[in-house]
Amino acid sequence: MEFNIVRQDSYSRGELLLRTFFGALYIAAPHVIVLMFIGIWANIVHFIAWWAILFTGRYPESFFEFNVKLLSWNMRLNASLNNLVDGYPAIGLSGSHPGVSLRVTQPESLSRAKLLLRTFLGIFYVTIPHGICLYGRLIATGFLQMLSWWSILFTGNIPESWFEFNVGTLRWTVRLNLYMTNMTDVYPPFSGKRNPS
Amino acid sequence: MTQPIALPQPSEVTKREKEDAMAAYLMNFAAWGAGLPLPSLNLIASAIYYLINRKKSRFVAFHCFQAFSSQLPTTLINMFGAGMFIDFAIILQRPLPKLFWPYVGFAVLMNLLYVATSIYACVLAAKGRIYYFLVFGRWAYAKYYGPNAVPLEGAAERPNLPPPGF
Numbered sequence: 001m002e003f004n005i006v007r008q009d010s011y012s013r014g015e016l017l018l019r020t021f022f023g024a025l026y027i028a029a030p031h032v033i034v035l036m037f038i039g040i041w042a043n044i045v046h047f048i049a050w051w052a053i054l055f056t057g058r059y060p061e062s063f064f065e066f067n068v069k070l071l072s073w074n075m076r077l078n079a080s081l082n083n084l085v086d087g088y089p090a091i092g093l094s095g096s097h098p099g100v101s102l103r104v105t106q107p108e109s110l111s112r113a114k115l116l117l118r119t120f121l122g123i124f125y126v127t128i129p130h131g132i133c134l135y136g137r138l139i140a141t142g143f144l145q146m147l148s149w150w151s152i153l154f155t156g157n158i159p160e161s162w163f164e165f166n167v168g169t170l171r172w173t174v175r176l177n178l179y180m181t182n183m184t185d186v187y188p189p190f191s192g193k194r195n196p197s
Numbered sequence: 198m199t200q201p202i203a204l205p206q207p208s209e210v211t212k213r214e215k216e217d218a219m220a221a222y223l224m225n226f227a228a229w230g231a232g233l234p235l236p237s238l239n240l241i242a243s244a245i246y247y248l249i250n251r252k253k254s255r256f257v258a259f260h261c262f263q264a265f266s267s268q269l270p271t272t273l274i275n276m277f278g279a280g281m282f283i284d285f286a287i288i289l290q291r292p293l294p295k296l297f298w299p300y301v302g303f304a305v306l307m308n309l310l311y312v313a314t315s316i317y318a319c320v321l322a323a324k325g326r327i328y329y330f331l332v333f334g335r336w337a338y339a340k341y342y343g344p345n346a347v348p349l350e351g352a353a354e355r356p357n358l359p360p361p362g363f
Contacts, residue, residue, distance in 0.1 A: 044230040046230065055320075056323060061212070062213065
């Protein structure tokens with residue numbers, strides 16, 4: 001899995017203020033309304049994919065592509081709402097953003113045993129430990145987002161380490177999402193780094 | 198002169214087509230996935246899936262159409278039963294008619310039969326094969342292959358044949 005957001009040389013103060021005061025109206029609202037309906041479809045797709053993996057040991061290719069596109073869309077929206085990129089995030093599964101990239105390689109086969117393990121015990125060995133760590137990290141991310149907001153307003157930029165930390169949080173959630181939706185058998189690392197050792 | 202349409206054999210169907218065709222029958226259980234106990238949700242999911250896939254290969258479109266159309270009778274039976282229950286027990290607050298429970302038994306039987314047939318068709322589709330449902334199989338075949346469809350010559354095994362009568 002490769003997820004990255006390119007740090008811009010400078011950020012627009014005008015867009016920052018526009019997003020802050022009207023972002024909920026012109027970015028979040030239209031995206032969330034569409035995503036809500038697509039989310040119902042995504043639930044159906046996950047459910048059917050679960051059975052497909054159980055019987056064939058493989059995630060159906062077209063469903064996998066759909067999920068990657070949906071995840072990519074979510075990340076575009078998140079990156080924009082968290083002031084990590086400028087520009088309006090494209091609505092739709094086929095949309096893209098020059099600064100946000102997500103590439104997921106489909107595994108040739110998935111383990112049925114791991115599928116059942118994740119389904120019935122995933123809450124204990126994935127959700128709870130990752131949830132606790134991510135909760136702490138999200139508080140730090142929120143704090144850094146607030147500082148980044150002032151940084152963009154005064155300097156037109158975000159310090160690289162803050163930016164990387166916030167992108168890392170999104171990367172962590174992507175890895176967790178991929179694992180819990182049975183798109184990979186690789187246990188997500190407790191890290192937001194691009195290549196955790 | 199109309200060009201003959203090749204009826205694909207399992208070895209000619211790609212893995213992706215097999216998966217997409219298989220998923221068409223799994224859409225019959227979509228309501229469980231969405232967590233909404235609506236008798237018509239499976240039909241809506243199948244219709245959406247058919248609309249997404251109808252321009253893909255004939256093999257996938259055929260299975261999607263068959264899975265969608267074959268749901269119509271059971272959906273109508275379920276909706277009628279649910280409607281009768283809501284009408285008498287909730288709106289009118291009157292005892293249910295004597296025929297209600299035999300009707301429920303009939304509906305359960307039809308649903309079980311349909312689920313079993315769908316699973317069988319799903320397994321065959323995953324292998325690249327075609328199973329024809331009663332009535333709806335012929336309808337889907339006529340829509341996507343028609344009388345000009347022929348099994349490809351030269352294939353060692355040809356398990357996919359037109360339905361009887363075509």
